[in-house]
Amino acid sequence: MAEPKAPTATEVDFIQSQANEAQSNSMDSDGLKSGLAEQARNATGREHELTLKQAFRLYPKAIAFSLIFSAAVIMEGYDLALLGGFYGYSAFQNKFGDQPGPNGGKVVSANWQTYIQNGGLVGQIIGLYINGFISDHFGYKRTMLFSQALMISLIFIPFFAPNIQTILAGNILLGIPWGIFQTLSVTYASDVAPVILRPYLTTYVNLCWIIGQLISAGVLRGLLSREGEWGYRIPFALQWMWPPLIILGTLFAPESPWWLVRKGRLEDAKKALLQLTSRNAQSNFDVDDQVALMKATDELEKAQSEGMTYWDCFKGVDLRRTEIASVSYLAQCWCGSALMGYSVQFYERAGLSPQNSFDMNIGQSAMGVIGVLLSWVMMGRFGRRDIYIAGMFGLMVILMTVGGLGFARPDLPGPSWAIGSLLLFYTFVYNMTVGPVCYSIVAEIPSTRHKIKTVVLARNFSNIGGLLNNSLMPHMLGIHSWNWGARTGLFWAGFCVVILIWSYFRLPEPKGRTYGELDVLFHHRVSARKFASTRVDQFAEGGNTKVEPVDL
Numbered sequence: 001m002a003e004p005k006a007p008t009a010t011e012v013d014f015i016q017s018q019a020n021e022a023q024s025n026s027m028d029s030d031g032l033k034s035g036l037a038e039q040a041r042n043a044t045g046r047e048h049e050l051t052l053k054q055a056f057r058l059y060p061k062a063i064a065f066s067l068i069f070s071a072a073v074i075m076e077g078y079d080l081a082l083l084g085g086f087y088g089y090s091a092f093q094n095k096f097g098d099q100p101g102p103n104g105g106k107v108v109s110a111n112w113q114t115y116i117q118n119g120g121l122v123g124q125i126i127g128l129y130i131n132g133f134i135s136d137h138f139g140y141k142r143t144m145l146f147s148q149a150l151m152i153s154l155i156f157i158p159f160f161a162p163n164i165q166t167i168l169a170g171n172i173l174l175g176i177p178w179g180i181f182q183t184l185s186v187t188y189a190s191d192v193a194p195v196i197l198r199p200y201l202t203t204y205v206n207l208c209w210i211i212g213q214l215i216s217a218g219v220l221r222g223l224l225s226r227e228g229e230w231g232y233r234i235p236f237a238l239q240w241m242w243p244p245l246i247i248l249g250t251l252f253a254p255e256s257p258w259w260l261v262r263k264g265r266l267e268d269a270k271k272a273l274l275q276l277t278s279r280n281a282q283s284n285f286d287v288d289d290q291v292a293l294m295k296a297t298d299e300l301e302k303a304q305s306e307g308m309t310y311w312d313c314f315k316g317v318d319l320r321r322t323e324i325a326s327v328s329y330l331a332q333c334w335c336g337s338a339l340m341g342y343s344v345q346f347y348e349r350a351g352l353s354p355q356n357s358f359d360m361n362i363g364q365s366a367m368g369v370i371g372v373l374l375s376w377v378m379m380g381r382f383g384r385r386d387i388y389i390a391g392m393f394g395l396m397v398i399l400m401t402v403g404g405l406g407f408a409r410p411d412l413p414g415p416s417w418a419i420g421s422l423l424l425f426y427t428f429v430y431n432m433t434v435g436p437v438c439y440s441i442v443a444e445i446p447s448t449r450h451k452i453k454t455v456v457l458a459r460n461f462s463n464i465g466g467l468l469n470n471s472l473m474p475h476m477l478g479i480h481s482w483n484w485g486a487r488t489g490l491f492w493a494g495f496c497v498v499i500l501i502w503s504y505f506r507l508p509e510p511k512g513r514t515y516g517e518l519d520v521l522f523h524h525r526v527s528a529r530k531f532a533s534t535r536v537d538q539f540a541e542g543g544n545t546k547v548e549p550v551d552l
Helices: 009-049 052-058 060-086 090-096 110-138 140-154 164-192 198-222 230-252 257-262 266-276 287-304 316-334 337-349 354-382 385-405 413-432 434-444 451-477 485-506 515-523
Strands: 535-537 546-548
Touching: 009 287, 009 515, 052 060, 060 110, 060 140, 060 164, 060 198, 060 230, 060 266, 090 230, 110 140, 110 164, 110 451, 140 164, 140 230, 164 198, 164 257, 164 434, 164 451, 198 230, 198 354, 198 434, 257 266, 257 287, 266 287, 287 316, 287 515, 316 337, 316 434, 316 451, 316 485, 316 515, 337 413, 337 451, 337 485, 354 385, 354 413, 354 434, 385 413, 385 434, 385 485, 413 434, 434 451, 451 485, 515 535
Parallel strands: none
Antiparallel strands: 535 546
8 A cells, every 4th residue: 555645845834824824813813802802891891880970971862762762652551541541431431331320321341341451452462472573673663663653543443433342453453553662662771771771761661651641641631521422532532643753753763782783783783872872971982892792792692592582581591581571570460550540439439529539540640750750769779679579568568458448338438538548659659669660670681682572571471460450350349240349459469478479589680780791690590689799700711701709
């Protein structure tokens, strides 16, 4: 057998040059990665050093565009409160009522109330799942424009509705854009805001809900004495005011920079960040470092979970994140919040006129606004976890008191006054704690790659809980059904106990953490009770991540 020929001098030189070139490319690649890691580390440091005053100066346009997206929730809060108010509205009942009323006229039966409320939730569930796909594919901006255009066309259905069946159909279809708004508003806010502004812009969504309800209560109070079909058509028609204004603002808004990074459009992400920030602010903000941080976080999340489907939200560490977001959202409707809409009934039982009862309803919404504003002050100091747990405990105590008063004689005005007033106080405590803090938790806890779909899943768990509420509450409070009255508070107080136990062991504290740092904490399976005290290094030596528990 012939021996192999030795390589010539020329071949040896060629092989050596190829090896040197490969080594040089590897060193260049390592150097590039090291440079990007250093940029990302610098951006992380700036995020932690940024004060609230500096953030307002640097991100005024991000705040403005976030408020525009969140304004869609004002419209949704108005729409949903409108139907609930119409059930005690003579013009609406005389047109669409299907049963004789106790004092003449007509009323909408408990069954139809349940169908309509649940129909809206079914539409929202459909809209949410649709949004999980179209937002990831088309981006937040185009999805918002499409949803507003859809909203404009669908308002015609309830406006011209000839019967209660058409009201039901309209509510189902309107639920589709409502569901899209629920996800877009909070995810866009969390994407455009720096760490220090995230809790304020995400919880502003809750304030938008209350503003919508407050406007609805004012409109209904103003038209309470108006007879005929325009008594309910005018409130429906006012819904056309919102979409053109939101569409105009959205046209000028930049796309989410996180979405652009996930699509590999880094230059577009830089342009979006420059559109969201002010060049006149005295800050050491560096757009290249910021994009490097987003890219590094995206690569870290890819390493932890490559897929971006709904099923991937239930795999690995993302299962824990989906659980936290979902239970936090579900707790909003299973902590007794459904009772807030029934304080008017208790005031009427105490002897107040319908006009004065609606005035108290407006006062209730105003208390909710004050509660949210106070929550902003508290979150800057206490974070999310402590406020959530303390708020849930407070709601439990209030509900137990309301439930106990439900055993008093129904003909006594004193207990009814006390119950109605406690429900007003419940509204204040809820909107100072659990109500707004939930939005911050749901927006911060998911990974950036799975955020849209995780929020969709969480909100839909809440909607399913709402379906249960809408099925139970008319029977619990109906005088011709179970007639539990205020004793219903004891039922929901029991759920508050369960949520309290879960919150203590499972709810982490995301305050002051970048998305990359949260990824690291979840990857290392840090206990929820130690999230706040654990030191995190997303860019440790060797390209690894590191956590270091701190004993307090």
